[in-house]
Amino acid sequence: MKFSVSDFNENHFTADLQCVDDSLNWLSNGGGLFLMVRTGFKKRIDIRSVLNTLNSSDTYVNTNELIDREIMIQEGVYITFFEVSFTNSFKIVTRPATYSVYCCQLDENSNTVTVFQSSEQSNYSRNVSARIEVACTFEPAQRKGVFGKKTKSRYAVKIPNIPNYKEGLFYRIGDTGNVYPITETMTSRSFFVDCENSEKIHIFSQLSDGYDVVEI
Known part of the structure; x- marks a missing residue:
């Protein structure tokens, strides 16, 4: 399985990421597969570096091995792929931390996942105290x-x-x-x-x- 990053478009995006009580909520378009990245409070998340690390590993051959599992992909950087059916919401446990949420598209024919990143960091990233x-x-x-x-x-x-x-x-x-x-x-x-x-x-x-x- 391979992972790549692409600029967001009107069909695939996340926007207005907010922390409400113990959950992250956001707006989105493009399906129900998402990637969440967690790192230290106010630390920068380099999604391209994260995906490059994921691509260099032969451990994961399909998304089923990644869904609903938090994995440390780099020192102090954790990823979770998850699916949302109705409400864009994810309960968080670890804080303080910086979270980013990305809309994803799975191409089963090529066994690739495209991660869409907005041009505005405030749309997909939030510091949670x-x-x-x-x-x-x-x-x-x-x-x-x-x-x-x-x-x-x-x-x-x-x-x-x-x-x-x-x-x-x-x-x-x-x-x-x-x-x-x-x-x-x-x-x-x-x-x-x-x-x-x-x-x-x-x-x-x-x-x-x-x-x-x-x-x-």
Whole structure:
């Protein structure tokens, strides 16, 4: 099986790709076979390079071996061929990430798949961020017993489990304090940060990392 890329036309295109809740939705014409490519957040997808890699492999001889299977075709780049009968919608699991959706045409006689790419990237590609709900609970200083040692004030921070998380979130005490990374082991459980009574903890991410932090 061979794969090629072609400019879109009025008979084969995808347009207006949007992320709604946990699904990607789009407009299209040209049939029910689509190719989805996923890579890192705000990373560029080179569809010609992806198809060249696919063509260089002898593993897949027909589309049935590719349908509804996510395959890592290059380092950090994943592809899924899928069919849509009625509604152009695809449920996504991994975020943050960049997704692209392409309309495809299968020629069974020549055993080739043509992938149609729009001239406007916004028609077929979307950066999908991840909403992270963070709970920060202030615990004031306390004295253990009448003559016991006084504990420090602190925050108990709870970050939910983030699939495939490696880095990208940070915390800071006060408006000008040092910035500390939140590691993978600090998610899906509570961790504690000492502070002064008047200081507030801030959880944030770099804009390029694709995390939307919301304190609850």
